[in-house]
Amino acid sequence: MQKMNVESFNLDHTKVAAPFVRLAGIKEGQHGDVIHKYDIRFKQPNKEHMEMPALHSLEHLMAENIRNHTDKVVDISPMGCQTGFYLSLINHADYDDVLVILEQTLNDVLTATAVPACNEVQCGWAASHSLAGAQALATDMLAHKDKWSIIYQD
Template sequence: MQKMNVESFNLDHTKVKAPYVRLVGITEGVHGDKVYKYDIRFCQPNKEHMEMPALHSLEHMMAEFIRNYLDCVLDVGPMGCQTGFYLSVINHSDYDEILQVLEKTLKDVLTAEEVPACNEVQCGWAASHSLEGAKEIARKMLAKKDEWTEVFA
């Protein structure tokens, strides 16, 4: 297979075993800052996916709640394939802490009573949300927390 510019296009998606949390790469800036990008895979590629309203709500909640624990978060964004999220942090290389923070964040999802910024002023598609769907995804991910470090089957 030809090497692609996008890291995930070089990943054999038939060999991974979701759920997992994988360090995708480290990008160093011209002034020495380092951006750590993580693949947080909730669903087995090409076998299952998150429905958009639930994924959308989970995105809002993770993006908001994770910042209660880490001030180095640059972005939490969903994958177009609807199987996971990318987390980018700056100058923070502690993988174990990322796992701990992800667990706390997903537990916050379980106790949430509403989706943050779920309105037409703060969201570009406010009608497409599912609080209960997001909670179900979080429950499933947390149930397999012991497997998060195992990327390949």
């Protein structure tokens, strides 16, 4: 296959084994700041996906709560294929620490009683949310945390 400009387009999605957390890229700025981009894959590509209301709520919950565990977050955003999220961190390269931060954030999702910013003023599609769905996704991801570092199928 032709090498593509987008890193994930060069990933063989038939060989990965979700759930996993993968370093997807590193970018260095001209002043020495370094961005580490992580592929946090919740669902097996082309086999399953997250339903939009659950994914949307999980996005809100993770985006709000992850910042309680690190001040290095640039962005956390869902993949269009609905199988995971991208997490970008600035000047933070410790993979094992990223796993701890993710676990803490997902545990926050489990104890949430509401989805933050789930209203028409703060959200572009406030009618599309599911706290229970987000919590089910977090529960499933946490149940497989011992496999987060295993990216490829045997």
